[in-house]
Amino acid sequence: MRDDDEHAQFERPRRHTKPRTKIRPNYDDADTARVVTIDRGRYTVTLDDDGRTVTAMKSRNLGRKGVVVGDQVRVVGDVSGADGSLARIVEVTPRRTVLRRTADDDDPIERIIVANADQLVIVAALADPPPRAGLIDRCLVAAFDAGMEPLVCLTKSDLGSPDEIVAMFEPLGVRVVVTRRDGDLDDIREALRDRVSVLVGHSGVGKSTLVNALVPDANRSVSYVNAVTGRGRHTSTSAISLELPFGGWIIDTPGIRSFGLAHVEIDDLIKAFPDLQDVTRDCPRGCLHSATEPECALDLAVADGTLAPERVESFRRILASMNQKDDY
Numbered sequence: 001m002r003d004d005d006e007h008a009q010f011e012r013p014r015r016h017t018k019p020r021t022k023i024r025p026n027y028d029d030a031d032t033a034r035v036v037t038i039d040r041g042r043y044t045v046t047l048d049d050d051g052r053t054v055t056a057m058k059s060r061n062l063g064r065k066g067v068v069v070g071d072q073v074r075v076v077g078d079v080s081g082a083d084g085s086l087a088r089i090v091e092v093t094p095r096r097t098v099l100r101r102t103a104d105d106d107d108p109i110e111r112i113i114v115a116n117a118d119q120l121v122i123v124a125a126l127a128d129p130p131p132r133a134g135l136i137d138r139c140l141v142a143a144f145d146a147g148m149e150p151l152v153c154l155t156k157s158d159l160g161s162p163d164e165i166v167a168m169f170e171p172l173g174v175r176v177v178v179t180r181r182d183g184d185l186d187d188i189r190e191a192l193r194d195r196v197s198v199l200v201g202h203s204g205v206g207k208s209t210l211v212n213a214l215v216p217d218a219n220r221s222v223s224y225v226n227a228v229t230g231r232g233r234h235t236s237t238s239a240i241s242l243e244l245p246f247g248g249w250i251i252d253t254p255g256i257r258s259f260g261l262a263h264v265e266i267d268d269l270i271k272a273f274p275d276l277q278d279v280t281r282d283c284p285r286g287c288l289h290s291a292t293e294p295e296c297a298l299d300l301a302v303a304d305g306t307l308a309p310e311r312v313e314s315f316r317r318i319l320a321s322m323n324q325k326d327d328y
């Protein structure tokens with residue numbers, strides 16, 4: 001024992017009476033950051049302060065708690081962002097919204113894939129491949145359930161007219177924007193500005209074309225190229241968050257085939273339509289609000305002119321889509 005230690009012990013005698021308490025580390029000086037992508041246990045985060053990109057791992061104190069793309073986190077340790085440096089994520093801020101991917105044969109659990117997004121952008125081509133309304137419907141259910149605002153983005157407008165699809169979603173109050181390669185991006189930019197938007201859509205609809213037009217640097221971002229091509233990946237591909245040059249973030253979700261809707265209840269969905277929810281308070285107990293329900297109040301409301309028939313029909317269409325298996 002060194003002299004100074006002895007001295008210290010003399011100055012501060014041990015208090016044997018003090019009960020043992022679990023020491024809680026104090027992370028007051030931790031930096032806040034956002035998770036932009038995940039690769040084999042390594043989390044790429046950007047610091048809120050200066051936008052610096054830092055690689056981090058989960059701290060042991062988080063236990064089995066998951067960290068997903070879009071999470072707001074607190075990081076400590078080496079936050080220099082230098083090559084080979086590794087910080088630690090010590091805390092995950094409560095999530096405002098969560099989006100789940102579906103359970104499938106590879107993984108039987110509906111896992112959260114993205115946190116804290118406020119908008120779900122459903123990208124569908126007007127042709128090549130042709131739009132599938134049922135798939136858009138299921139994405140809408142996922143958005144409403146997650147507490148996210150949906151936006152339908154119809155691409156390849158040089159190949160087809162958007163009128164039919166627009167007519168299907170207008171009665172639900174869902175916004176639709178129309179784009180094409182090399183076209184004017186003003187509408188979609190306006191819809192994305194200053195928000196956190198998740199992009200979904202199946203292969204070939206022109207999602208990469210759109211991302212590259214919106215974020216000219218996307219192709220130069222190594223993590224984006226990795227995530228989108230899946231190169232160098234062992235397991236499934238992570239979502240990736242990209243900052244928009246005009247404000248806001250888009251989160252691309254390569255490799256997500258469909259959303260988990262197994263947990264969605266009719267009551268969760270109808271909350272997104274307050275006018276319909278109001279009316280259904282008069283439904284008989286256990287009413288499923290489908291067209292075959294004998295005394296659904298939605299039918300009475302259409303009959304007396306309180307609700308537009310198109311709105312009720314469209315709502316019933318997305319309600320029915322909940323129970324259909326329709327992968328990307």
Ligand SMILES: Nc1nc2c(ncn2[C@@H]2O[C@H](COP(=O)(O)OP(=O)(O)OP(=O)(O)O)[C@@H](O)[C@H]2O)c(=O)[nH]1
Pocket residue numbers: 155156157158159179180181182201202203204205206207208209210
């Ligand atoms: N005619 C037409 N073709 C387009 C348009 N946008 C994209 N394409 C073409 O559609 C094909 C698919 O586009 P991508 O951007 O790679 O589509 P993606 O959705 O990212 O598809 P994956 O990479 O498979 O996920 C490419 O050949 C594009 O050149 C468009 O507005 N009009």
Ligand SMILES: [Zn+2]
Pocket residue numbers: 280283284287288289290293295296297298
């Ligand atoms: Zn009903």
